[in-house]
Amino acid sequence: MQSLQAEEEAWKLFRRALRKEDQDAFDALWRFARYHAAPASMASRPMPFEAALMAMLVAIERQVMEMERLEKKRSEHAGGKDGGVGL
C-alpha cells in the first residue's frame, strides 16, 4: 500500500498536465490499482509500478467484460427493458 501511494505520487506532474476529463480517467486507473492492492502485493515485483499496471489492466478488462455482458443481455431482450447492474 505504501509503495503504491509513493508510485501514484510520482505521477503527480503527469496528472497535472492532463485535461480535466483525462484526469478523471487517470484517477480511475489508480483507483483500480488500489482496489487490487492485495494481488499486487502478492506479486512482489521489484518495480511496484509493474504490479500497479497489471492491476489497472485487469480492472479495465473486467469493465469490458461487464459491458459486453450487459450488451448481450440488452440484445437478448431487444426492445425490452434496460438490464442495469444490480447493486
Place this chain on the structure above:
Amino acid sequence: MPVEKTEGWVFDAYPEREGMRIWIAGRDGRRHSVIDPWRPAFHLAGTTAQLKSAARILASLNYPTDTGWVEKQELFSGRMLTVLEVRVPVLERDALVKRLAGLQLPLYDADMHLVQAYHYERGHFPLALCLFEIEDGRLTAFELRDDPWAVDYELPVLSTMHLALSGSEICGRLDPNHAVRGRLVLTMEGRAYELEGGIDEQLESLVRRLREWDPDVITTEWGDSVLLPQLDQLAQEHRVHVDFSRDAQRGMAGRGERSFFTYGRTIYQGGARYLFGRWHLDVKNSFMLRETDTAGLFEIARIAKIPVQRAARCTIGTSLSSMQMAWAWKNGVLIPMDKQQAEDFRPATQLLIADKGGLVYEPEVGWHRNVAEFDFTSMYPEMMVQRNISPETVNCGCCPENVVPEIGHHLCRKRRGLVPSVLAPILEKRARYKALYKAGGSGAAVYKARADAHKWTLVCCFGYLGFKNARFGKIEAHECVTAWGREVLLRAKDAVERRGYHLLHALVDAIWISITPGADLEELRRAIEKEAECPLALEGVYEWIRYCPSKVDSLSGVPGRYFGAFKTGELKIRGIAARRHDTPELFKCLQREMLECLARVEAGADLRRLVPALLEIVEDYCLRIREGRVTGEELAITFNLSKSPEEYVHDTVSSLAAKQLAATGVVLHPGETVRYVITNADDKVKDWRSKPLALMENGLEYDVAKYLQLLDRAAREILDGLVPAPAKKIVAPSGDGLELPLVWD
C-alpha cells in the same frame, strides 16, 4: 524455635540483603513477612583467557559466591554448552554483572528482573497458593498447592483502600496535572471519608487510617504521577511520617515517567510508585486494569510470574518475554543478556517478497444486505504454534524441505520452538475461558476478563517476534507468520469462491461474504476451516453493513472503516467518528443513536424508509447546539500530543489549546492528551479560538457555527448513500458551511 506451617498466597516479594522478603497472605487472614535466603544465579561462557579474568574478579569479592560448571542449552544452535554458574547475594548481582560485562564475555540469565528470576527458580508465582513452613522469620520450605494453568483458582480476600482527591466536580474526570486540586478522600469497604482540616491534619488522619485499616491494596487515580509523589513531598515538608508501605523499613520506590512511540501514536506513561508489603495500583496508569480489571491483571501476574504492582504497569511485551524466560529457565535454555541475534544477510529481492504484512482486499463501497463475517481465531499465534515458528526454528540446519509458502524460509520439524511452547498453553487456556464465559453463569465476567488478558498477550506476541529489542525476536520468524497468514487467507478466498459466494472484503484474518438468507453457514465455515487449516469462527450475519468511502476518493473503499447491524440487532462499528478517540462525545452519541435506529430495521425492509427518523435525530442535536443544551464535556475534542506544546509551529485550535494549558504552568509531555472546546474558530485573538476544558471556569462558550458544521459531517458519515447524492445539506449552519477536517493537525 518451632516450625510454623501456614497456608496462604504469595502476596509480595522483593530483594533484601539476606535474600528475598516475601509477604504471605494467609488463608486465616493474617499477613506474614518472611525471608527466603535465596541467591540468584547467572551463567558465563567465553575463552579461557576471559574466564581467567572473570575468576580473578570473583576471587576479589568481599562476599561469598558459589561457582560450578553446568550444562545448559544454547537457544539458537540447540547445542549443549558447559557454562560457569555463579550464585551471589541478591543485592550484589547487578553490580557484579556490570563488572563482568566489561570483559566482553557471553553472559546468560544475568539481567532478569530479580523477583521474576526468583519465581522462575522456585517454581511459584505471584498469588500462588502454597503451604509455607516458617521458622524464626525464615522460610524453610514450601509446597505449591496451585497451578498457573488452572482455569479456576482461589484467590486471597484482600482489603482495598481507595485514595482520591475531592473538592471539585471535575474530580476523577480530569487529569489533576491539568486542573485544580481538592481534599483527600479515603474509601474503605464502600464508605467514603473526606479528610478535614489543613494539610498536616489531613496527613495525620491518613497515618491513623492506614494504621487502623492496614489495607492490602491502595488504589488511586493518578497516584503514580501526582497523588503519591505529592503526598510524599507534603509529608516531608510537614514532618509527618506516613507509612504507605507495610514494610516500615521501606518507603516508596519510584520509576520515572516516559513518552514513547508505538503503533503510530505517542504514548505517555506516568511514573510509578511501588509499595512494599502492600500494593499501589493506579487505575489511570494501568493498561491491564483498564482493559481487564483485577481478574485479568491477576491472571497475567500468575502466568507471567510478574509481581502484581509491576504487572499492572508493564507492557504486554514485558509479560510475554517473562513467560518466555520462565520457559527457558525451566528447560535449561540459556537466556541471552539482550538481543544478540542479527538479521541474516539476504539479497534485496528476497526482502521485497518477505517484507509484507497481512493481505487486505479493499471493501466494495456501499450498503450491503445479508453479509456473513468469519474470523480466523488468533490467526498469528495459531500459525506460530501449528507451524512451529520461533526465532530458533527458522532456517534451521536440518529441515530445508519444510518451506514456508511464498518467501522461501524453512522451519524446523525436529525441535519444538520456544515461542510455540509458550503460546500453546495460552491459546488453550483462552479457548477454555471463552467457552466458559459464553456458557454464562455467575463467573462469566471473571472468565471474560481473564480471556481478554490472554487476548492482549496473543495480539502482542506477533509484533514481539519482529521487535528489534525483543530478547527472543527474529525478523525472519515474523515474516514466516505473515506469509502463513496470507496463505490461509488465500485458501479461504478460494474455498469461498469455489462454492459460488462473493468475497466483499478481507482484512488479514477476517472475511466478509455476500450470502443468500438461509445459506448453510456452518457447512461453509467447516469447509473454509478445513481448507485453510486454521480455526474459523462465524462472527455474525449482518442484516446490513455499510463500507464507507475514502475521504479522498469517494469511489474507493477504506479497509476497516465500516458499520453494520447483525441480525441480532447488535451493532459493529469500526473506523468512523463514533470510534475515534478525538471525536466530541456529542457526535459519538449522535452517530450511535442514528445507528441504533437503523439497527431496528425489519429483515429485508428498505433502509431508506428510516431516513425521516434519522433526520429527526439530527435535528434534535442541531437544536441542542443552537439552544445551548450541551456541556463542555460533550463538546470537548481530545487532542493527543505528539510533541511538547511549544514545538507546534502551526497554530491550530488544538495546538493553541495545548499552549494555553502549558502557559498556566502545566507540564505536558508528548503522548498526553488535552481536551478542549472550540470557542471561536476564526477569532483574531488566537487564545480565544479554543479553550482547554481544565481552564473552563465561568460558563461554557462555544462556536455554534463550527459545531453545527461538525454535526453535519458526523451525520453525513451515516446518511451517505441513503439520502440521494450529492447529499443536501442536512444541517444548515448560519453562513456557508465549509468542509473542515475533523482533526486539526
